[in-house]
Amino acid sequence: MSTTSRNEKEKAVNVQVLLRCRPFNEDELRSNAPQVITCNEFQREVAVSQTIAGKSIDRVFTFDKVFGPSAKQKDLYEQAIVPIVNEVLEGFNCTIFAYGQTGTGKTYTMEGESRKAKNGQKGQLPSDAGVIPRAVKQIFDTLECQNTEYSVKVTFLELYNEEITDLLAPEELAKIVLEEKQKKTLPLMEDGKGGVLVRGLEEEIVTSADEIFSLLERGSSKRRTAETLLNKQSRLKLSSTSSLNLRIPILVSLMIFLRLSRSHSLFSITIHIKEATPEGEELIKCGKLNLVDLAGSENISRSGAREGRAREAGEINKSLLTLGRVITALVEHLGHIPYRDSKLTRLLRDSLGGRTKTCIIATVSPSVHCLEETLSTLDYAHRAKNIKNRPEVNQKMMKSTLIKDLYGEIERLKAEVYATREKVGVYIPKERYYQEEAERKAMAEQIEQMGSLLETSQKQIEDLQCKYDNQLQHSVDLSKKLDATEKSLDHTSKLLSTVKEELQQAQYKIKEKEFIIAEQRKSENALAHQACVLRSDLEKSIQDNSSLFSKIAREDQLNSANRNVVNKFQADLANKISNLCSVVATSVERQNMHLQSVEKLCNSSQDFHERLLVVVEAEANLIFNDLQATLSNYRGEVAQFTRELRERFNTSLNHTKDISCYVFELLDKLMEESQTLQRHSSMAHDVQTECIDEFEKAFKDHSRSEEEKLMAEVATLLSNHLHRQEELVDARLSGFRDAALEKKVFMDKHISSVERVTADAKRKWEEFSMQAQHYSKEGSDFSSAKHCRLEVILQQCANTIETASQQWKKVHESVGEMSTKDVKDIDELVREALKNNEQHEAEVNTAWMLAAEDAKRMSSDMIHHFDTVKENERESISGVVAALEAHSACLQHLNDNHSGLTSEINRSAEATFQQDFMVYEPTGETPVRAVPDLPSKGTIESLRTMPMDALLEEFRENNPYESTKEPKPSLIPRSPLAQLN
Ligand SMILES: Nc1ncnc2c1ncn2[C@@H]1O[C@H](COP(=O)(O)OP(=O)(O)OP(=O)(O)O)[C@@H](O)[C@H]1O
Numbered sequence: 001m002s003t004t005s006r007n008e009k010e011k012a013v014n015v016q017v018l019l020r021c022r023p024f025n026e027d028e029l030r031s032n033a034p035q036v037i038t039c040n041e042f043q044r045e046v047a048v049s050q051t052i053a054g055k056s057i058d059r060v061f062t063f064d065k066v067f068g069p070s071a072k073q074k075d076l077y078e079q080a081i082v083p084i085v086n087e088v089l090e091g092f093n094c095t096i097f098a099y100g101q102t103g104t105g106k107t108y109t110m111e112g113e114s115r116k117a118k119n120g121q122k123g124q125l126p127s128d129a130g131v132i133p134r135a136v137k138q139i140f141d142t143l144e145c146q147n148t149e150y151s152v153k154v155t156f157l158e159l160y161n162e163e164i165t166d167l168l169a170p171e172e173l174a175k176i177v178l179e180e181k182q183k184k185t186l187p188l189m190e191d192g193k194g195g196v197l198v199r200g201l202e203e204e205i206v207t208s209a210d211e212i213f214s215l216l217e218r219g220s221s222k223r224r225t226a227e228t229l230l231n232k233q234s235r236l237k238l239s240s241t242s243s244l245n246l247r248i249p250i251l252v253s254l255m256i257f258l259r260l261s262r263s264h265s266l267f268s269i270t271i272h273i274k275e276a277t278p279e280g281e282e283l284i285k286c287g288k289l290n291l292v293d294l295a296g297s298e299n300i301s302r303s304g305a306r307e308g309r310a311r312e313a314g315e316i317n318k319s320l321l322t323l324g325r326v327i328t329a330l331v332e333h334l335g336h337i338p339y340r341d342s343k344l345t346r347l348l349r350d351s352l353g354g355r356t357k358t359c360i361i362a363t364v365s366p367s368v369h370c371l372e373e374t375l376s377t378l379d380y381a382h383r384a385k386n387i388k389n390r391p392e393v394n395q396k397m398m399k400s401t402l403i404k405d406l407y408g409e410i411e412r413l414k415a416e417v418y419a420t421r422e423k424v425g426v427y428i429p430k431e432r433y434y435q436e437e438a439e440r441k442a443m444a445e446q447i448e449q450m451g452s453l454l455e456t457s458q459k460q461i462e463d464l465q466c467k468y469d470n471q472l473q474h475s476v477d478l479s480k481k482l483d484a485t486e487k488s489l490d491h492t493s494k495l496l497s498t499v500k501e502e503l504q505q506a507q508y509k510i511k512e513k514e515f516i517i518a519e520q521r522k523s524e525n526a527l528a529h530q531a532c533v534l535r536s537d538l539e540k541s542i543q544d545n546s547s548l549f550s551k552i553a554r555e556d557q558l559n560s561a562n563r564n565v566v567n568k569f570q571a572d573l574a575n576k577i578s579n580l581c582s583v584v585a586t587s588v589e590r591q592n593m594h595l596q597s598v599e600k601l602c603n604s605s606q607d608f609h610e611r612l613l614v615v616v617e618a619e620a621n622l623i624f625n626d627l628q629a630t631l632s633n634y635r636g637e638v639a640q641f642t643r644e645l646r647e648r649f650n651t652s653l654n655h656t657k658d659i660s661c662y663v664f665e666l667l668d669k670l671m672e673e674s675q676t677l678q679r680h681s682s683m684a685h686d687v688q689t690e691c692i693d694e695f696e697k698a699f700k701d702h703s704r705s706e707e708e709k710l711m712a713e714v715a716t717l718l719s720n721h722l723h724r725q726e727e728l729v730d731a732r733l734s735g736f737r738d739a740a741l742e743k744k745v746f747m748d749k750h751i752s753s754v755e756r757v758t759a760d761a762k763r764k765w766e767e768f769s770m771q772a773q774h775y776s777k778e779g780s781d782f783s784s785a786k787h788c789r790l791e792v793i794l795q796q797c798a799n800t801i802e803t804a805s806q807q808w809k810k811v812h813e814s815v816g817e818m819s820t821k822d823v824k825d826i827d828e829l830v831r832e833a834l835k836n837n838e839q840h841e842a843e844v845n846t847a848w849m850l851a852a853e854d855a856k857r858m859s860s861d862m863i864h865h866f867d868t869v870k871e872n873e874r875e876s877i878s879g880v881v882a883a884l885e886a887h888s889a890c891l892q893h894l895n896d897n898h899s900g901l902t903s904e905i906n907r908s909a910e911a912t913f914q915q916d917f918m919v920y921e922p923t924g925e926t927p928v929r930a931v932p933d934l935p936s937k938g939t940i941e942s943l944r945t946m947p948m949d950a951l952l953e954e955f956r957e958n959n960p961y962e963s964t965k966e967p968k969p970s971l972i973p974r975s976p977l978a979q980l981n
Pocket residue numbers: 021022023025069100101102103104105106107108109113260261294295296363
């Protein structure tokens with residue numbers, strides 16, 4: 001095996017946890033217990049259905065592998081155990097636990113059922129074989145295949161009530177009395193290498209799988225025997241497991257404990273395999289497989305819930321309880337792991353958080369009765385998943401070393417045997433031996449306790465060391481922080497000094513500014529004083545000048561009055577002149593405009609009249625031509641229309657004649673038909689008479705059936721005849737109706753009346769025939785009466801037909817009359833239309849002549865009128881021109897007048913101005929001019945503040961800057977030898 005892969009394997013790995021759910025057992029099937037467990041092997045999940053406060057809640061747990069009720073022993077082994085056994089063969093120590101409630105299949109899983117049939121056929125295992133036989137078989141099969149030297153040793157022990165029993169002890173011991181046997185418990189000792197060993201535990205060397213099977217069977221049977229004996233001893237056997245209830249009192253709990261399997265069994269296989277190195281050395285590889293069938297887990301849950309009581313009850317199943325606590329401590333990474341609290345955890349210490357590879361098979365029942373225990377098992381198993389082991393391959397030993405060890409062991413055993421045989425050892429009485437044994441046991445326990453104390457102390461020391469390391473690290477961190485803080489302090493102090501220097505500079509600058517401000521204030525005060533003096537001088541001179549001002553005011557008054565007069569005069573003059581000018585200009589403009597407009601008007605009217613004349617002449621000619629053309633067209637159209645009218649009239653006349661001929665023909669035919677009808681009617685009468693005769697004849701035969709037959713025949717004949725008549729009449733009527741069309745409406749009326757009459761006759765005839773039939777059926781008495789009746793009806797019918805023919809005649813006559821009358825009317829109409837046409841034509845001709853004459857006359861009148869207008873206009877234009885000339889002369893005269901008037905106005909205005917204008921006269925009160933005593937410019941200039949630079953220089957000379965830090969170059973430039981103030 002390569003070093004890399006070995007290193008990988010030596011990393012921390014989690015404890016592998018498998019879950020197996022057994023199928024329903026017979027009891028559960030009988031009681032029809034509901035299933036609460038659902039296994040999803042594919043997703044490696046187990047769902048538990050719970051009903052809490054009426055609500056169904058599913059809890060789901062995930063494991064490394066899940067095997068449902070249908071999973072076979074083989075499936076579990078091949079999927080989960082084969083790799084573990086292979087690792088054992090590689091030199092690892094591996095442990096497989098079966099953990100779960102009683103009856104859930106721990107023993108079934110680990111050992112299987114059919115141990116006796118272990119060999120099966122041709123060395124094959126039975127299908128129910130559990131993990132142990134399969135692992136044994138796999139180990140031997142592999143070792144045989146490898147064809148190397150090996151040795152296999154097995155141990156099988158039982159742990160019950162914190163006492164270890166060797167299940168592979170020799171048979172002789174079994175013969176010892178029960179009490180003695182029970183006392184033959186094996187002590188658990190420290191091996192001095194951090195491990196434990198069970199002193200006196202038989203190690204059986206086996207060379208084949210069969211040997212192991214027989215040993216296993218032997219040990220298992222011992223285990224069961226012991227259990228039975230215990231149960232018998234307690235005499236508290238309970239018959240049913242269904243009475244499991246967590247709330248039962250402690251006594252009942254104890255009874256159940258006694259009934260249940262409370263012991264743990266540990267079956268170990270140790271393998272030594274020889275390996276040859278390339279150097280020719282012989283190494284021995286060692287692997288160990290522990291197969292643990294734990295006691296029922298309900299004990300632990302109960303013990304967990306009522307720990308105090310469990311202890312009181314004599315530390316029943318302390319091992320299982322401690323196993324739970326160890327798992328909790330490992331999962332929660334607590335400082336102290338209580339391995340030493342029980343023998344089971346001491347034995348399996350290396351499997352829980354140690355260097356062994358561990359697999360836990362948790363077994364559960366699917367039934368609702370076990371729900372609470374199932375949940376507890378699932379919780380435990382789920383927590384156990386988080387335990388981490390660090391598996392390591394066992395150190396390979398040199399063969400020579402191993403042989404040396406074995407020789408040493410042989411020598412020791414030989415010495416013991418010799419001492420026993422030769423009785424050279426120490427012999428003590430039995431009581432003393434027991435006493436010493438007890439003392440030894442007590443001492444061993446004391447040593448164990450001290451060992452646990454030592455372990456705790458070591459743990460505490462480790463914790464303290466850890467804390468000390470932490471503190472040390474903390475102090476190192478703190479010193480680093482201190483260094484960093486000191487550095488930052490230095491930096492800060494440097495910064496502070498810089499800031500102080502800057503502050504001092506700023507203060508010096510402030511002083512400079514203050515000095516400049518004071519100097520400026522001083523000069524301001526001097527200037528203000530000077531201004532006051534000046535103001536008083538000025539006020540005095542103002543007083544002197546006030547009289548001068550009054551003179552100036554008077555002069556100003558006079559000037560303004562004169563100016564007003566001048567302005568007024570100017571304004572009046574300008575006003576008058578402008579008025580006059582505007583009046584004259586307006587009148588001239590108007591005159592000119594008027595003349596222009598009159599001239600334009602005359603010209604345009606002349607042009608217009610000339611154009612109009614031309615247009616009117618042209619239009620009059622056009623109208624005349626159009627009128628002539630229209631009249632000639634109209635005459636042609638009227639002649640055409642008259643011709644067409646005449647043709648149409650002739651055509652309609654011919655058509656009317658044809659229609660009347662046709663109507664006459666039709667009427668003739670109708671007459672013929674009516675005559676035929678009459679003939680038919682007489683024929684019908686004859687037939688009727690014949691029928692009656694036949695009827696009478698038949699009646700005389702007094703045969704009722706024949707009478708009926710005859711009557712039917714008569715009826716048929718009559719109806720046929722009538723039908724034929726009707727058909728004929730209808731045919732004629734329809735033909736007549738088609739031909740006569742709309743103008744023969746009243747003929748339709750007659751036809752319908754004939755139809756009505758015929759239908760009436762038919763109906764009556766039918767009624768009659770019906771009546772006749774009825775009467776003939778009733779008896780011969782009615783026949784004569786009926787005959788008479790028939791005759792009467794026939795007579796009526798004949799009369800009706802005669803009436804119809806008369807009607808036809810009347811219709812014929814009326815149609816003829818109407819036709820002749822219509823022809824006459826149309827003829828008259830046409831004649832009248834022709835006459836009207838001629839008259840109309842004459843009227844149109846007359847109108848056309850009149851219109852032509854009117855047009856001619858109107859155009860000549862118009863031309864004359866236009867000439868007159870033209871002449872008048874010419875006269876008026878010449879009049880207007882003369883008037884214009886007169887106007888312009890008048891205007892000229894007015895212009896001349898205007899210039900004279902203007903000069904006159906100017907003259908009168910000048911006289912008025914001379915009259916109003918005033919001249920200034922001096923009073924002699926005006927004071928003499930005085931010169932004020934003002935300060936010179938130089939004096940004022942001397943009062944001004946010095947320039948800023950000069951002021952600063954002066955200040956810096958008087959107050960030099962003293963730096964606190966190091967001397968800085970002065971801001972004021974000075975010579976190197978200048979004295980500093
Ligand atoms: N997976 C399974 N398939 C078929 N039968 C099973 C299965 N698991 C358990 N059984 C049956 O259930 C019964 C109880 O099983 P078993 O004795 O192995 O339970 P246990 O957990 O070892 O009980 P205890 O804690 O009392 O030893 C046996 O008869 C066994 O045949």
